[in-house]
Amino acid sequence: MNTSTATRSVTVVLAPVHTFEGEGFPVRRPFPTPDLSFLDPFLMVDQVGPVPLAPGEAKGAPPHPHRGFETIAYVLEGDIEYADSQGHRGVVPPGAVQWLTAGSGIVHSAMPTDAFRASGGRQHNLQIWVNLPARLKGVPPRTQDHGADAIPVVPLADGSRLKVLAGRTHGVTGPFDTHVPVLVTHATLAPEATVRLPAPAGHNAAVYVLSGSARAAGTALGDGHLAVLDDAGDAVDVTGGPRGADVLFLAGEPIGEPVVRSGPFVMNTRDEIAQAYADYVAGRLGSLPAETES
Numbered sequence: 312m313n314t315s316t317a318t319r320s321v322t323v324v325l326a327p328v329h330t331f332e333g334e335g336f337p338v339r340r341p342f343p344t345p346d347l348s349f350l351d352p353f354l355m356v357d358q359v360g361p362v363p364l365a366p367g368e369a370k371g372a373p374p375h376p377h378r379g380f381e382t383i384a385y386v387l388e389g390d391i392e393y394a395d396s397q398g399h400r401g402v403v404p405p406g407a408v409q410w411l412t413a414g415s416g417i418v419h420s421a422m423p424t425d426a427f428r429a430s431g432g433r434q435h436n437l438q439i440w441v442n443l444p445a446r447l448k449g450v451p452p453r454t455q456d457h458g459a460d461a462i463p464v465v466p467l468a469d470g471s472r473l474k475v476l477a478g479r480t481h482g483v484t485g486p487f488d489t490h491v492p493v494l495v496t497h498a499t500l501a502p503e504a505t506v507r508l509p510a511p512a513g514h515n516a517a518v519y520v521l522s523g524s525a526r527a528a529g530t531a532l533g534d535g536h537l538a539v540l541d542d543a544g545d546a547v548d549v550t551g552g553p554r555g556a557d558v559l560f561l562a563g564e565p566i567g568e569p570v571v572r573s574g575p576f577v578m579n580t581r582d583e584i585a586q587a588y589a590d591y592v593a594g595r596l597g598s599l600p601a602e603t604e605s
Contacts, residue, residue, distance in 0.1 A: 317544035319510055321530040323347075325537045332357065333372035333421075338438075341519050341537035350515050350539065351565035352491045354380060354440035354577060358521060358535075361388060361435035369434060371422030374599045376591045377413035379448040379577040381441040383495065384409045385476065389434035390427050395419035396597025399454045406459025408476055410487045414443065414450035416587065416596035437521075437559065439495065444566045445579050447490050457486045470501035471551070478562070480509050493563035500525060500551030500558065507546050508560050516540040516547065516562040524552030 327341045338357040343349055371391070384391055384403055391403040395411070396418040403409045411419065423434070443450070463483035465473040477485040478494030485495065492514070498506055500523075510516035518527040518538045527538040527549050540547055549558060569579045576587040590596055 317546075318507070318528060319516065319540040319542070319544040319547045320528045321538045322541045323539050324530060324532060325539070327358075327535045327537070334370035336370040337362075339535055341517075341535070347537075347539065349442070349570060350517055350561070350563075351567065351570075352442045352493065352563045353515070353517075353561055354442050354570070354572070355438070356440075356519060356537075356559065356561075357438040359434060359436045359438070361433055361522070363433050364389075364431045366429055366431040368431060369423035369428045372420060373422070374418055374420045375575055376416060376418045376587075376596050377411075377575045378416040378587045378590075378596070379583075380413055380443050381490065382411045382413065383437070383439040383441065383476070384411070384421060385437040385439070385497070387435040387437070389432060389436065390424050391421050391436065392424045393419060393421050394599055395452070395454065396599060397452050397454070401456060403456070404458065406462070408457055408462060408487070410455040410477075410489075412443075412450065412453040412455075412490065414448065414452050416590060417452040418591075418596050418598055420599060439561075440577070441489075441491060441493060441563070442566055442570065442577060443490055445568055448578060448583075450490070455487050461486050467504070467506065469504040471504045471506055472499050473497070473506065474499075491564060491566065494560070496560040497521075498549065498558045498560055500549065500556045502551055502553055502555045504555070505548050505550040507548050508562075509546050510540060510544070510562045511564075512545050513542070514562045514564050515542075516560070518547065518549055519559040519561070521557040521559055523554055523556030525556040525558055526550040526552070
C-alpha cells in the first residue's frame, strides 16, 4: 500500500478517570491517567459535563498559576468568565474558544458568569493542555479568543460536520496561532457516517468520544473512551455509531523532550519546577485584582 494514503490503526483503547477540579466540579479525563501520562505534545484533556445544573450549582476554577505550556478552553454549553494577571478579562460563550499561552508564567481564573450561576443550565466544556518546547517555555503570556463565528465548520454530505479549532483539514484552517503544529477538531458524526481525518506521518494522534459511540479504524469506542493511534499512515477513518457521535480528534508533532509536571507547572527539570513555585510565591507571575478573586 502507498504510505501516502495509508490509514492508521488503533494501538490501545483507554477508559477515562473521573476526578474533581477547581471549586470541586467533576471532570472526565482520558489522560493523563496511570495508563497514559501524556500524548506528546498534548498533556491533558478534561471534559466537564454535559451536566444540567440548578441555580447556584455552577462551579469554576478560582485564581491559579500556570507556566510552560498552553491551555485550550472550548465551551460547548454554558459559559466561562476569565481574568488573568496580564489584565485580560472576558467571557467565553457557547461555541467559542480561549487559547492561553502561559509561557513564562501567568495567574488566571475561569469561572461561570454570575448570570449562569444564578440561572443554572447545561454545562459542557473541554480543557486541553498543549506542551511547549524548552525554547518557548519562557515566551511572554498570550491570550487568543475566537467566537463560534470565527471557527470554521465543514458540513459534510452525510449530515456530519467538522469544527476545526486548530490546524488544517478538509480545506479549512483553524483561527489560532499555535506554537507547536497540532490539529484539534470536533467532529459531529451522523449515524454510521465515516469521516477520514489527517494524521500526518510522525505526529501522535488520538480519537476521544465526547458522546455517543464510534469506531476508529474499525475499533469500537464507547462514550468517554480514547483510542490512541499507531504511527503507520497519514489518516484515520472514524465512524459514528448507531446513534452517531461527537468526537475530539487530536494530532500533533511530538516535542520529544523530558516532561516534568507538578500541579499547574510543566517544565523540563525538577529545578525548573521549583523555580516556578518560587516565582509564584514571590508574586513574579502577577496576581488578579481582589474583586476578581472574590
